[in-house]
């Protein structure tokens with residue numbers, strides 16, 4: 036069991052304002068050993084000796100493919116004397132498994148976590164794996180925050196009355212400023228506010244190459260008094276990975292065509308463009324440090340530690356000698372038609388007002404389900420009456436199912452959040468069933484799971500009711516996880532009887 040955080044150089048560095056924190060992302064592949072893992076451990080050993088990298092982050096089944104669990108590699112890395120940062124994604128584990136793995140992490144002293152929804156699960160044993168997404172990232176952050184306090188579990192859980200000792204986790208979250216459409220970007224920032232509200236301790240950006248967008252994220256955080264340490268991702272791709280990312284094949288990654296062309300051109304040199312790619316990374320590090328980031332999160336493929344040491348040496352050199360404004364321009368690769376928050380650009384194709392359908396739905400909803408609504412007292416009295424009788428409950432459930440399936444493609448989860456997503460059902464509309472805002476996987480407005488085919492669910496939400504301000508959007512606190520014991524029951528009855536997330540007082544007044 037962890038006893039002291041004295042050796043946690045990552046935490047110490049992250050919260051020292053004068054320090055620039057550097058982390059590096061490791062990607063364990065499929066399997067439990069072999070050259071790839073040997074190379075990773077060699078990298079970790081050399082990074083520890085060098086001392087500039089303060090944590091090595093370990094991905095959790097990246098791309099939705101099976102790989103060695105990050106906790107396993109985390110234990111090895113920790114034993115080498117360097118701090119692991121465990122990616123904790125939610126695609127493959129339900130809430131109980133998540134809690135169980137948090138206990139496991141704590142047991143092994145793996146206290147630094149990076150919380151993410153995770154990529155949609157892809158192939159595995161005998162085909163595509165079933166996606167879980169029982170919790171989303173704000174909900175997991177909420178659970179971690181409860182574990183950080185002395186947690187006493189729900190009464191129904193075994194041992195529920197027994198308080199657990201506080202677990203000193205440090206939990207980071209991720210945000211992407213690299214969305215090209217306003218609808219995606221506005222919701223990315225709104226979800227960041229939700230994650231901060233849920234207890235995130237630091238923020239790491241998605242990787243990107245548009246310097247104005249890196250700046251935008253900093254400004255957004257300042258404007259919204261987010262004072263958490265903010266790390267910018269700097270990615271050094273091989274030419275092959277650049278080509279793949281350029282084709283939009285990696286969820287949520289916007290890799291500009293102009294940069295793919297540049298990398299192809301550089302690859303004609305004797306070293307296949309390797310030095311040019313490392314120098315670009317070094318310029319980005321120096322430029323982002325100058326911009327005001329608290330650190331950088333490095334990543335890339337085919338990189339042994341000597342290459343990263345070269346990059347860091349060069350970054351230090353640029354910081355001391357280069358004109359950093361000009362340097363930022365040299366590594367700036369914007370994507371045409373991108374929406375920017377500062378200065379605000381408008382996208383003409385987006386609606387400015389709520390749709391007619393939204394307004395009708397809202398009027399019906401508010402008059403029925405808001406305590407001040409016209410029909411509320413009657414609806415409540417009928418529902419509470421019906422709730423007493425098995426046959427009436429069945430009839431009520433049947434009617435609700437019929438109406439809401441036709442109108443909203445409802446899945447009868449029994450805990451309705453239609454009103455929180457502009458009367459679109461996340462249970463049928465979003466493959467990851469995100470109820471607190473989008474995942475980071477969309478690209479050019481399209482869903483990660485159906486690229487170029489289906490708009491991201493949250494883009495549709497935006498289109499139905501465009502918010503006036505990002506601050507109008509975040510759920511704070513986030514909507515809690517669904518109680519799946521309500522699946523198949525009437526959400527109307529559950530609402531009035533105080534069984535759903537609203538926990539309305541069930542006693543008639």
Ligand code: SF4
Pocket residue numbers: 464465466467468469472473474475476477481482483484490491492493
């Ligand atoms: S609909 Fe949007 S939030 Fe849902 S999985 Fe697709 S990209 Fe992610």
